[in-house]
Amino acid sequence: MAATPSNQEVFILGKTQEGKTFRPSDWSERLAGVMSSFRPGGSGGHRLGAHLSYSPWCVPTVIDGVKCVVVNTALREHEPMAWAFVMDFARDNHLQTVEACLIPDPPPARA
Structure with missing residues (x-):
């Protein structure tokens, strides 16, 4: 899947094209863990503690109960092979993908 320029993210959903839940249940954390060293400014593998956090370019989450x-x-421009890896993962496992732009939740209102 090639993302269009107007979208900033591609969501790889834990649902197959047939609508079945993808297994194993921790697949999103595993995929994001593999991608953790790809980050802005180069590989995070040389920074203290970088191996303990996900890359801001590849983040696991749950949306409407779906991992x-x-x-x-930005991963596509900075690390084309890493981009190909995650897109191939989605394609090879018949996972649904959606182009979108993640909008953060607004800050809580002050009392």
């Missing part, structure tokens, strides 16, 4: 991985399109 997914949000992949920022």
